[in-house]
Amino acid sequence: MAREMVADRHPTDLLLRSDRLPHIWCPGCGLGSVMSCYTDAVQASGIPVPLHVAVSGIGCTGRVAGYLSLDSFHTTHGRAIPYALGLKVANPELQVTVISGDGDLSAIGGNHLIHAARRNIDLTVICVNNFNYGMTGGQAGPTTPRGATTSTTPNGNYEEPFNLPHLLATAGAVYISRWTSLHVRQLRESMRVAIKKPGFSFVEVLSPCPVGFGKANDLGEGRDEMWFYRRRSIVDDNANLADVGLSMSEDEPIVLGNFVNRDRAPFRPAVEKWAIEEVLHGEA
Amino acid sequence: MIRRPMDAGLEQFRVPRGQVFIVPNRCKDCQFCMEFCPQDVLERSDDLNAKGYHYAVVAAGKEDSCVNCQFCNLVCPEFAIFSEEVTEVGSASH
Numbered sequence: 001m002a003r004e005m006v007a008d009r010h011p012t013d014l015l016l017r018s019d020r021l022p023h024i025w026c027p028g029c030g031l032g033s034v035m036s037c038y039t040d041a042v043q044a045s046g047i048p049v050p051l052h053v054a055v056s057g058i059g060c061t062g063r064v065a066g067y068l069s070l071d072s073f074h075t076t077h078g079r080a081i082p083y084a085l086g087l088k089v090a091n092p093e094l095q096v097t098v099i100s101g102d103g104d105l106s107a108i109g110g111n112h113l114i115h116a117a118r119r120n121i122d123l124t125v126i127c128v129n130n131f132n133y134g135m136t137g138g139q140a141g142p143t144t145p146r147g148a149t150t151s152t153t154p155n156g157n158y159e160e161p162f163n164l165p166h167l168l169a170t171a172g173a174v175y176i177s178r179w180t181s182l183h184v185r186q187l188r189e190s191m192r193v194a195i196k197k198p199g200f201s202f203v204e205v206l207s208p209c210p211v212g213f214g215k216a217n218d219l220g221e222g223r224d225e226m227w228f229y230r231r232r233s234i235v236d237d238n239a240n241l242a243d244v245g246l247s248m249s250e251d252e253p254i255v256l257g258n259f260v261n262r263d264r265a266p267f268r269p270a271v272e273k274w275a276i277e278e279v280l281h282g283e284a
Numbered sequence: 285m286i287r288r289p290m291d292a293g294l295e296q297f298r299v300p301r302g303q304v305f306i307v308p309n310r311c312k313d314c315q316f317c318m319e320f321c322p323q324d325v326l327e328r329s330d331d332l333n334a335k336g337y338h339y340a341v342v343a344a345g346k347e348d349s350c351v352n353c354q355f356c357n358l359v360c361p362e363f364a365i366f367s368e369e370v371t372e373v374g375s376a377s378h
Binding site: 011032182184227 | 310313361
């Protein structure tokens with residue numbers, strides 16, 4: 001058989017604005033892998049592509065919306081979830097997915113995140129966690145592990161980071177998983193389940209950031225960071241979520257898995273008096 | 285669970301074979317596909333692409349090793365590599 005054959009397009013180009021490729025993300029960044037898994041999950045969802053909407057905020061991950069050939073929405077910083085809520089309430093037929101970064105979702109948009117989970121709004125939120133603010137120069141954020149070096153914590157971060165799966169489970173999300181951009185098969189399956197799940201689904205993806213985070217912490221290139229995930233990851237679907245916080249220590253595992261899958265009534269806006277009665281007391 | 289030997293009808297099981305396709309000018313040499321290909325099919329090219337990166341190519345001697353698992357397709361952040369299954373009439377590989 002021949003060696004590799006040269007192609008000028010990719011099968012996924014159907015769902016991409018391929019005239020914008022190659023994208024702006026650094027070599028070794030995991031965002032493209034996440035987008036690849038998302039497009040695969042969209043195709044496998046059985047929901048017609050015109051009904052999918054991707055909403056993203058600001059930051060490197062915020063660029064995802066610009067590369068997808070779906071209805072997509074690049075919103076203001078931290079406000080991806082409120083825009084997505086508006087889309088979903090105005091047209092409940094839509095399958096709305098928020099793809100944004102850890103800084104956008106859990107720092108600037110932290111309140112929107114926990115209250116969307118509390119109200120159990122029927123959204124899928126894919127949070128790409130690279131442990132820092134990558135686009136603006138690698139500053140520390142609320143997901144930076146203790147001890148990590150960043151441009152604003154040159155002597156090591158002394159703050160306790162968010163444990164996002166635990167936070168979201170406490171706030172009331174009905175589906176929660178965590179994978180890395182190396183675990184693409186599990187990530188793809190997890191996104192398929194999350195897209196179908198009625199209610200607030202949350203998928204955290206750990207992604208290498210060789211330029212923003214890896215370089216400051218001697219993690220090497222993107223592929224070395226992928227090996228770092230491969231070496232330290234364990235899969236435990238039944239893990240106690242209070243214990244799945246992330247740390248820089250080589251001795252502590254990175255716990256991955258499909259942690260939570262439960263049922264709770266999704267958010268229904270009650271606009272008329274009869275609808276309020278119905279929501280409060282159940283349908284007659 | 286009772287396990288039954290698979291000897292009968294073994295010829296119906298066949299390891300799939302794949303043909304690797306590359307879009308050279310999209311590759312940024314992150315090497316995810318080369319490092320994590322389960323069959324170690326890929327290596328860096330000697331040539332440079334239009335942006336000055338060594339792109340992924342099939343290594344010498346690995347022409348028949350791809351099993352079309354699609355891992356490179358999923359993990360590639362640049363949408364630069366994919367594979368398609370090859371069905372060869374009369375092949376006896378398993």
